[in-house]
Amino acid sequence: MSKQWASSNNGAFKRQVSSFRETISKQHPIYKPAKGRYWLYVSLACPWAHRTLITRALKGLTSVIGCSVVHWHLDEKGWRFLDMGKQLGDENDFLEHWHDAAGGIKTAKDDTSTSFASIKNDSQRFMVDATNEPHYGYQRISDLYYKSDPQYSARFTVPVLWDLETQTIVNNESSDIIRILNSSAFDEFVGEKYKKVDLVPEHLKPEIDAFNSWVYDNINNGVYKTGFAEKAKVYESEATNVFEHLDKVEKILSEKYVDLKAKNGGVDGKQNIFAVGDQLTEADIRLYTTIIRFDPVYVQHFKCNFTTIRDGYPFTHLWLRNLYWNNDAFRYTTDFDHIKLHYTRSHTRINPLGITPLGPKPDILPL
Template identity: 35%
Template sequence: MTARELDGGRFVRQANRFTGTITADGEGGYPAEPGRYRLFVSLACPWAHRTLIVRRLLGLEEAIPVAVVDPIRDERGWRFPEPDPVTGATFLSELYLASDPGYEGRYTVPCVWDTVTGRLVTNDFPAITIMMGDAFAAFRSPGAPDLYPAELREEIDELNGLVYTTVNNGVYKAGFATSQDAYEEAVEALFATLGRLEERLASRRYLFGDRLTEADVRLYPTLARFDAVYHGHFKCNLRRLADHPNLWGYARDLYAIPAFGETTDFDQIKRHYYVTQRDINPSGVVPRGPLLDWTAPHGRNRVGGSGDHRS
């Protein structure tokens, strides 16, 4: 199954092939050791963006080194601007095939490479951020937030499930739909959930009150790309993010936190989607807009607590 496989005109995302787990005690063969693992990301990719946010929030920059691929991808997959100094790879595909010579899927980011065994541990993007918080707990900065607190995990998982299905992946379902019915179905579900989130954030600074959680980390990358890419390129144009006062203020509030704002690269985001996805944008022309002020006052400090997160 490829990332563009369709079912009745509906977009189907490929399953994650590598699902190894790094643990604090090394059970399963992958112990959490600072510097041992290499995180491969694209600044354009929303799934990879999550991992950069969590890495920064938890202060794991030295414990988990990162390598960034070029935002423009072709039929050979993600390319490194220069050969990766640790693995020597020029294309991410080399690491996938070194781990599984028979691999036939798309070469996706984020993924985690083990420098000891010389193979990929995981490209299971929903699990990577949770694993970073749990397995690398001993290496987190003092005062780092607990993004996945035990008492909220069930509620966080439930909200994340809805957001993934209708928002994070929902924009792709709309953008890559090849039938009107599939497109309408995806867009309606997307904006229904955005409406629910708009209401939720009317009385809460973050999705779970005055504390950042994994749920905020997972929603933000889609919001950051919404008006810049998804509204036009993916035809998610019933309303802009900026037309949702609470969501737009919430997104700017998160952007003001360095872990979110300083990992958001609008140039790479726009160039990746508009130049790479020629089936949707054959010309490869990158639009100049939208012109949005992400640094404008958001006023969210008056909603549900102070939420002071400087990382």
């Protein structure tokens, strides 16, 4: 069985450091901004890749930077694409499940899944389980890593930001990629509306960086450290730590709520509470991709089960539902089927029988 994480001998989970860390800018000697030159390879299940999809949609870059989606099932050779030859097998799947509100990303279904039992790990539904790799017909994410660096010897992770011109990986670190997408590098290719979107405004940057830093360690990565702990003591201390930091988020958001209520009378479709400042920022995006997975997966699969977001954290829950239901960039990049199937079918060490729990129902509650 493949080991999808590296652990040290004290039973703690350690995340690998990303290896490709270039940027895209007019001043860069190689990677200059251009429409159609760069491509994103993502998994809809992966919270790190999900950050890049949300940012790409919010910045209006869906027709500037294309995107391929890997299959939700991660096997011993890593992530895979669908076979080119089988790509148009089922037109109905294509029509039913996909549209391009967020740039060709699969839509979330209104209904939650009623059964996962018939979905096989080798299911080939085009643009439902995955897309193909349209440029080279590659089968695997690993093919991109080897094309870029034949000596590459680390893990084949998503997201990957790829340059079609030099045929190399520009960057495989999501926190860098979202900064690249947010920079003004691609401004000339998007409409006025999108040029104004700044997810890391200068005056909030120190606060965003500070927020991201503790959220990353204790929440984004904290759930993985909890779920992949190989000793009970490690698990218990990591789980406790995750919930202490969810409490901290809840306190911040509840204070934001009080402020907003005093100013505008409350939260509605247009007016949400935000993690930092009073506008949507990168801090919300990075927190969202963990919180949206929390009740459907992390509670049971990673044993983060002191409570759920929906039951234990009313302000975080409100913030979450506002983002999901009122912002297409969040909603249409969130795929609960990929999320649930990936974790429960790929981590065979945690869930050896690969049975995917049906609940919670629904995946997300209405506003």
